[in-house]
Amino acid sequence: ANRSFQEDDSIIDVGNGVKVGAENFMVCAGPCSVEDLDSTVELAIKLKDAGANSLRGGAFKPRTSPYSFQGLGVEGLKILNEAKKETGLPIVSELMGTDHLDTFVDMVDVIQIGARNMQNFDLLKALGQTNKPVYLKRGMSATIQEWLMSAEYIMAGGNNNVVLVERGIRTFETATRNTLDIQAVPVVQKESHLPIIVDPSHAAGVRYLIPSMAKSAVMAGANGLQIEVHEDPENAWSDGQQCLTPAEFKELMDTIKVLLEIE
């Protein structure tokens, strides 16, 4: 992952004409959890119209409480594939363990490894044996060096298709869910050739901060964004408090497009 092995920025092809890295900006948007077919397809159409170039949706959810909604499982991946068929958007979903690895290789374009699994080394090694693009989210208490070492676990097996996702870290601050480490963007880009995208949703944990943090990420030079959007955030099955509505997302995207021209 170190720049000393590769001077040029890595460009990762996630399929359906979407790339991330160097000049290629990836906007991945969608609900925290996939809920049902119709709402997912309708939302995907709106996200694409607003300028998203990939669709996220959790089907296997790493919830803090075992009594919270755990995700639709493989059914959720099928729904995402219907939305992909309808919109052409490549799909991103979280894999929590090696037992479903083959299913994910077949059914998603990008395998997301969540913050809680950033140092699940057996899982990372297994991903190294595939050639699937991987979104490697930063652990909530991980240093940048530890995060890059986790990327190394995937790359050591021969899979160089790693995208780093800054999603906020735990600090003493309680006004927000986590603290977005915007400095991680230039630090990672100095240390590594891998693309880094920013997830302001899980960093902030509250809706009103998403637009300002997303714009900050663009100006810091991030290679993309991952943003949670829900048609009806108040009634979302997970993370509703941090989801934008489709209209809010479109408004943000209109600004992001202008900023990308400046940047």
Ligand code: PEP
């Ligand atoms: C998610 O993307 O829905 C998620 C659970 O993210 P994180 O692993 O960053 O908490």
Ligand code: MN
């Ligand atoms: Mn979420």
